[in-house]
Amino acid sequence: MPRSCILPGATIGIFGGGQLGRMTAMAAREMGYRSRVVDPDPGCAARFSVEEHIVAAFDDVDAAARLAAGSDVVTLEIEKIALACLDRARRDVPVRPSSAALSLIQDRAAQKSFLSKAGLPVGPFAVATNEAELEQALASLGGRCFVKAARGGYDGRGQAQTTSPSDAASAWRELAAETCVVEQALAIEGELSVMVARSPSGEIAVYPPALNHHVERVLAWSVLPAPVEPALGEQALEIARAVASALEVEGLLCIELFVVGGALLVNELAPRPHNSYHASVLASETSQFEQCVRAVCDLPLGSVQTTRPAAIYNLLGDDWLGGAPPNFERALELAGVRLHLYGKSVARPGRKMGHLSASAGTPMQAVELVKRAKALLTGR
Numbered sequence: 001m002p003r004s005c006i007l008p009g010a011t012i013g014i015f016g017g018g019q020l021g022r023m024t025a026m027a028a029r030e031m032g033y034r035s036r037v038v039d040p041d042p043g044c045a046a047r048f049s050v051e052e053h054i055v056a057a058f059d060d061v062d063a064a065a066r067l068a069a070g071s072d073v074v075t076l077e078i079e080k081i082a083l084a085c086l087d088r089a090r091r092d093v094p095v096r097p098s099s100a101a102l103s104l105i106q107d108r109a110a111q112k113s114f115l116s117k118a119g120l121p122v123g124p125f126a127v128a129t130n131e132a133e134l135e136q137a138l139a140s141l142g143g144r145c146f147v148k149a150a151r152g153g154y155d156g157r158g159q160a161q162t163t164s165p166s167d168a169a170s171a172w173r174e175l176a177a178e179t180c181v182v183e184q185a186l187a188i189e190g191e192l193s194v195m196v197a198r199s200p201s202g203e204i205a206v207y208p209p210a211l212n213h214h215v216e217r218v219l220a221w222s223v224l225p226a227p228v229e230p231a232l233g234e235q236a237l238e239i240a241r242a243v244a245s246a247l248e249v250e251g252l253l254c255i256e257l258f259v260v261g262g263a264l265l266v267n268e269l270a271p272r273p274h275n276s277y278h279a280s281v282l283a284s285e286t287s288q289f290e291q292c293v294r295a296v297c298d299l300p301l302g303s304v305q306t307t308r309p310a311a312i313y314n315l316l317g318d319d320w321l322g323g324a325p326p327n328f329e330r331a332l333e334l335a336g337v338r339l340h341l342y343g344k345s346v347a348r349p350g351r352k353m354g355h356l357s358a359s360a361g362t363p364m365q366a367v368e369l370v371k372r373a374k375a376l377l378t379g380r
Helices: 019-030 061-069 083-090 099-106 108-117 131-140 165-175 230-247 288-296 363-378
Strands: 011-015 034-039 052-055 073-076 125-128 145-149 159-162 180-184 188-198 204-206 210-215 218-224 251-260 263-270 310-316 337-341 352-359
Touching: 011 019, 011 061, 011 083, 019 034, 019 288, 034 061, 052 061, 061 083, 073 083, 073 288, 083 099, 099 108, 108 125, 108 180, 108 230, 108 263, 125 131, 131 145, 131 165, 131 180, 145 165, 159 165, 165 180, 188 230, 188 288, 204 230, 218 363, 230 251, 230 263, 251 288, 310 363, 337 363, 352 363
Parallel strands: 011 034, 011 073, 034 052
Antiparallel strands: 125 180, 145 159, 145 180, 188 204, 188 210, 188 251, 210 218, 218 310, 251 263, 310 352, 337 352
16 A cells, blocks of 8 residues: 655644653654644643643544644544544544544443454453343353443543452442443453554554553553563464454554463553553664654654663652652662653642653563662652
8 A cells, every 4th residue: 555654844633642642742753743732631741742732621523623723644642532523633634543443442342342253362251231231241250350331441440340240239330331341350370562553554563562560450560572482472463463453543552461371362452652662762663652653644664673671660649649759869870760750740649640661681670670760769
């Protein structure tokens, strides 16, 4: 398929002005592009990294029209964008990823069903639209389940854990959702993610898998490349290519995977840059943020070769709320450690304020180094 490149000097519109939008805009600026964002937060992380910040809700169709009017292509850094906004922007400029791809990803029930019908590996699940169906699903799946609202929720939000069918009533009340996905609790041995870039001309680039560690369902640290057996790594790449091709996504797609019984199961999809690939800034010849720009602008995709293993450790608002401010200088005394703050003015529990990154000779050496830096920064 011939390319229709959107060349440097053009403007990239981004739905979402969080840290992912900020870092994408910074990569775009290095390549000679301008950026504009729509975000409802007047103090959003991207506000000082873009030419214009349109303060508006993610379902504001007029704001979407304004974003498109001043842009040459539009992308996103967060999933909770109204599909009507993407469709309105698409009347004027290319929108990558499309509303068709986003509509599938926004709905966990549709997403799971799509993956299953495409023959991709997923864990046992069911869909419930009322309390009775939830109770029946829990009984069929053994009772120990994660019940997730089909729409909304992230970082563990919008979920309930159950141990038996008798938990159906409380879980249904807690989630207050029209539709839920019921996933059987699995003996998870590890969690991987794979980032795929796919351009409108059909070129695909797949990064090596990242190994991720979560605490209370929020990513704590991640390392690239994942220290896994080559056969498992190759299986992860094959699954990622298959998902991206089946979805026909344009831009970036992160596939989250569980390791269960030595095999891989797809957990969820994210059509944007991803927290687990922040380490690509240090580890890869092309960072995920530069790759996002290349993909949505239909430029040749960059090399995903790993130059040196790197790890990241998330810094949450909790690290600011213990009395003393974070001890940045202590963390930065360690050779190979870098600090990345997102410019968020208000620290809240669970809010991602930044991350530490570290490179080393092996993946696990990078993990140990970034853990040491985190301990020095927080004193724990």
